[in-house]
Amino acid sequence: MRIAVDAMGGDHAPAEIVKGAVEAAQLHQYEIFLVGQEDVLANELAKYSKTDKIKLIHAPEVVAMDEPPALAIRRKKGTSIAVATELVKTGEASALVSAGSTGAQMAAALLILGRIKGILRPAITTLFPTVTKHSILLDVGANTDVGPEHLLQFAVMGSIYAEKILGRDNPKVGLLNIGTEPNKGNDAAKAAYQLLKESQLNFVGNVEGRDLPQGAADVVVCDGFVGNIALKLAEGLAGAVFQLLKEEMTRTFKTKLGAFLVAPGLKNIKGLIDYAEYGGAPLLGVKGISIICHGSSKSRAITNAIKVAADCAEQNMLQLIEMSIANNVKGDSTR
Secondary structure, eight states, X not given: OEEEEETTOSTTTTHHHHHHHHHHHXXXXXEEEEEEOHHHHHHHHTTOSOOTXXXXXXXXXXXXXTSOHHHHHHHOTTBHHHHHHHHHHTTSOSEEEEOSOXXXXXXXXXXXXXXXXXXXXXXXXXXXXXXXXXXXXXXXXXXXXXXXXXXXXXXXXXXXXXXXXXXOSSOEEXXXXXXSSTTOSOHHHHHHHXXXXXXXXXXXXXXXXXXXXXXXXXXXEOOHHHHHHHHHHHHHHHHHHHHHHHHHHTSSHHHHHHHHHHHHHHHHHHHHTOGGGTOEEEEETBSSOEEEEOTTOOHHHHHHHHHXXXXXXXXXXXXXXXXXXXXXXXXXXXX
């Protein structure tokens, strides 16, 4: 198993990326291709022992966060994300992991890997924390405007990921909407409801925003505009709640004593909503496994993301999506 890692992407690159890659290689015996500026990466790698599973791949350029992603990928062939993606295309790597610009990663995937045959639009996935277990939410930013057939395909791909990678048997699929009734939402949502209902997916109907944190479905589909807002709102709200708790629980001696008693439980809750626990999630619909990590990812998140990348490759996720779309196993995706 060979995983390419964009070592120059992310807020804490390259130090935390290299550290996470080394830990993954030691824990799981993967062969890791660290892609980036070779002299910089060599200095970081020299801090660790047992790095025989790590190989440096030189990529002299990086994509700045303020650069137009598609333009940067077209003009700068030597960026770390482009070189890492090329390794997947040629088969030298089974998958890639990056915490850099999501736009650049998506542009590289589309321009270098291309879409799976039959897939109309790729979708960015994320694992959304709930009171029971994580739900898969997609799309969370790749497509701001979608039609009903796109939402159906998102559901197909999300269901395969839920079943094969997360181990959910016959995963429940929901459509994020403003009400649970079939006639709620805009025209695309109404039409998507009918397509999903007629498909062979385990469709449980519309899911309202307040039901999303309750774990109403294993897979929840929406357009990228709504999905990105929902994700960022959840992240911000979780941070605000913990900040308020911290302020209130350190206000007096009694509250400090109470904080001491409930600290283990709060730590467990914080772990459940920590993105580092799952590391990253795939860009679904492209002809290669491309795992997108949070921009603030540190070593633990990168280690876990590499494990996700390897799991997707081992489960032949791309082939399963291809077969489902080509054979209409999960519903008619050509409407």
